[in-house]
Amino acid sequence: MFVIFVLTKYEQFEKTYKMKHIDSFETNLDNSLKQISSFLKQYSKFVIIIHQNPDGDAIGSATALANLLQQLEKSVTIMVDNQLPDNLKFLKGFEEIIVYSSNPAPEIIREAEVILIMDLNDSNRMSSIEQEYLESKAIKMLIDHHINPKLEVEVMAVDTDATSTGELTWKLLRDNFRHYINKEIAESCYVAIMTDTGNFRYDRTDIEIFRIAAEIISYGADPVKLYNDVYNTFSIKAAKLLGKALAGIETHYDDRMCVMTVSKNDYRNYSCTNDDTEGFVDYTLMLDGVTVGILIKEDLEKDIIKISLRSKGEYHVRELGVHFNGGGHKHASGARVEAGNLEEVKSELIRLAGEMIFRDL
Ligand code: 5GP
Ligand code: MN
Numbered sequence: 001m002f003v004i005f006v007l008t009k010y011e012q013f014e015k016t017y018k019m020k021h022i023d024s025f026e027t028n029l030d031n032s033l034k035q036i037s038s039f040l041k042q043y044s045k046f047v048i049i050i051h052q053n054p055d056g057d058a059i060g061s062a063t064a065l066a067n068l069l070q071q072l073e074k075s076v077t078i079m080v081d082n083q084l085p086d087n088l089k090f091l092k093g094f095e096e097i098i099v100y101s102s103n104p105a106p107e108i109i110r111e112a113e114v115i116l117i118m119d120l121n122d123s124n125r126m127s128s129i130e131q132e133y134l135e136s137k138a139i140k141m142l143i144d145h146h147i148n149p150k151l152e153v154e155v156m157a158v159d160t161d162a163t164s165t166g167e168l169t170w171k172l173l174r175d176n177f178r179h180y181i182n183k184e185i186a187e188s189c190y191v192a193i194m195t196d197t198g199n200f201r202y203d204r205t206d207i208e209i210f211r212i213a214a215e216i217i218s219y220g221a222d223p224v225k226l227y228n229d230v231y232n233t234f235s236i237k238a239a240k241l242l243g244k245a246l247a248g249i250e251t252h253y254d255d256r257m258c259v260m261t262v263s264k265n266d267y268r269n270y271s272c273t274n275d276d277t278e279g280f281v282d283y284t285l286m287l288d289g290v291t292v293g294i295l296i297k298e299d300l301e302k303d304i305i306k307i308s309l310r311s312k313g314e315y316h317v318r319e320l321g322v323h324f325n326g327g328g329h330k331h332a333s334g335a336r337v338e339a340g341n342l343e344e345v346k347s348e349l350i351r352l353a354g355e356m357i358f359r360d361l
Contacts, residue, residue, distance in 0.1 A: 004351075004354070010324075015137070022344075023036040033157050034169070035128070036157055037176035037274065040072070040074075040114075043139070045077040045111055046074055046077075046113070046114050047076070047112070047138070048062045048079070048115075048117075049116070049117050049118070049126055049129055050062050050078065050117075053306075054102050055195055055196070056088060056166075056191045057166050058119040059084065059091060059097070060192025060193075061168060061189070061192045062078045063078065063091050063092060063188040064166070064173065065167050065172075066186075067093055067172060067184055067188065068156055069352060075313065077098055078097045078098065079101055079108075079110050079129055080097060080098070080100065081101050082101050082102075082127065085100065085273070085278065087229065088230065088322075092184035093188070099130050102115050104128070109132045109136055110132075111305050112136065113138055114120050114139045115133065115136060115198050117153065118143050119144055121146040122150045139154050140155075141153055142155070142157070143156075143165055143172070144165055145160060145162040145163070146328065147318065147327070147329065147330075148345070159172070159312070161204065163193060163202075164192050164193050164196030164197065166192020167192075167209065168197065168320070170212055173189070176360075178318070183221070185219070187249065189216050191226055191230060192216070194204060194227070195215070199227065199231070207288070223346070238270075238276035241267070242283070245260050245277075249283075249329050253353075253357050255289050256290060256291050256357050257292040257353050258284040258285070259284070259346060260280060260283065260293075260295045261342060262277055262280070262295070262296075263342060264300060267300045268300075274300050277297055278293070281295035285311075285312060292315050292353050294306040294308070294310075295307070299343055304337065305341075305345050306337075307336070307337065309332070309334060310331060310332055311332075318330055320352055320356070321334055323335075324345075336342070357361065
């Protein structure tokens, strides 16, 4: 066995990441993607695992790759812990995704020759699939853009400078399987990149990603249609819940920080589900002067608090996510607190964010 790493800025990653069978160390993304492509050609039974509460990047990347594997006449199953966002239903391959917590399929994992993990870097984000994944003897490969992967895999293509897993998936397909790219693959990759860049406005939105978007559009992805399909699908009940959440926002530290909360009761009062708060956290950063934006919400069914963190400029919210055993990126991170109390989590976050804001002043 061998391991291929790709990292860009995070040299400490080499030291901190403990792996068992490191025969080679690779710092070239193209070489790692080439290695992944040769495994895709060589083997025939694949499972793709994405993170719980999957977003456009996870679903877009996975459906694009599954489309390729089907064309190569391989067996492929995409698996995810829990429910899927309805607004991505139109993507080719979406309907075949297995929701593991309601429909476990351990035998498919046991039979897999290769497990491809996309858009996550810690097996606990697989939730109900994690145990079966850990026990699997399949070859494990990772394509991702999060900092500090904690997964033990045979091959990884991790680029922490990439906007999205969709960008890496596109490079894999473009450079190794060009003739297999079709309109559906282009749409999946476009949606992955569009959603993880907040429609080309978060940082890392640069010349290269616009060039990639242009390439993808040349394969038939329609940016106007895809924007409409993904974003202009807000329901009236979700809009009213947003109104309640916005009316209740708090600001702290001379309005540098904004906190929004959504409780179980809020969901119930507006007949909403967990999915309906998608995108709410973005509103906290829209306020003039706010540099740290936080959304804290109770899960409607489970005894879990979900935290979403966003920042601008120098503020590094990943450390706040990590404090609650979560993770993510510098400007967008998150965590889940089991059996937490919303008010307690809120006070703790306000305190921690205050320390960060005043430390950096
Ligand atoms: P969101 O706030 O949209 O749920 O998540 C923002 C980012 O934070 C995600 O892209 C993901 O990288 C990270 N993230 C969110 N929740 C978790 C979590 O529970 N654990 C970890 N490790 N990362 C998370
Ligand atoms: Mn992503």
